[in-house]
Amino acid sequence: MSQQINLFNPIFLKQKKYFSVVTMSQALGLILLGSLAFYGFAWYQVQELARQTQEMTARYAVEQQRLISYANEFSPQKAIQMLNEELRSLEAKRDAQQLLLNTLKSSAIGNTRGYSEYMRAFARQTVSGLWLTGFDISGDGEQMVLQGAVTDPRLVASYIQRMNREVVMRGKSFAALQMKKPDNAAGATPGYVEFSLHSVGAEEDKR
Numbered sequence: 001m002s003q004q005i006n007l008f009n010p011i012f013l014k015q016k017k018y019f020s021v022v023t024m025s026q027a028l029g030l031i032l033l034g035s036l037a038f039y040g041f042a043w044y045q046v047q048e049l050a051r052q053t054q055e056m057t058a059r060y061a062v063e064q065q066r067l068i069s070y071a072n073e074f075s076p077q078k079a080i081q082m083l084n085e086e087l088r089s090l091e092a093k094r095d096a097q098q099l100l101l102n103t104l105k106s107s108a109i110g111n112t113r114g115y116s117e118y119m120r121a122f123a124r125q126t127v128s129g130l131w132l133t134g135f136d137i138s139g140d141g142e143q144m145v146l147q148g149a150v151t152d153p154r155l156v157a158s159y160i161q162r163m164n165r166e167v168v169m170r171g172k173s174f175a176a177l178q179m180k181k182p183d184n185a186a187g188a189t190p191g192y193v194e195f196s197l198h199s200v201g202a203e204e205d206k207r
Helices: 021-073 077-105 116-124 154-163 200-206
Strands: 130-138 143-150 174-180 193-199
Touching: 021 077, 021 116, 116 130, 130 154, 143 154, 154 174, 154 193
Parallel strands: none
Antiparallel strands: 130 143, 143 193, 174 193
């Protein structure tokens, strides 16, 4: 008497890894190169604005001396009025340049560090049976969408807890979780489910 046992189960199939270590390293390298290029350009802009501000300050000092000289030599009311208007215009330009320079130096324009820390966090926090297939990060990181697949839906909660330990994720939270079975044209039951995590900012943008 013989008995046949079917040992085939789709869950034991080797899952396709969309992001290998080499791919993640290459992406991280590109992000780092982009960050360096951005910092180089920002540094050049700061230096150029500083030079222009110095020129404006020097010109302002020269015009002040002209005003004093004209007042002492001629004292015409019309000339003084014209010089005062020119001085006010130069003051406004100088203040605008100084404000822009201070804004660039204080990094108040938003996220100037790039997204390399998020890439490192994704690489560090790996969970067996869970893998990412895509992500979208915009702005200063408040708008974030993570997409992936998992063999056990309960692993998603564990993954969120581990990501919350990362410094770059502090102050950020996910507002929505969507799960669905993948489309399978072959008709076999897949051994995993797809998930999508939306941060608070991303969920509000959808509304």
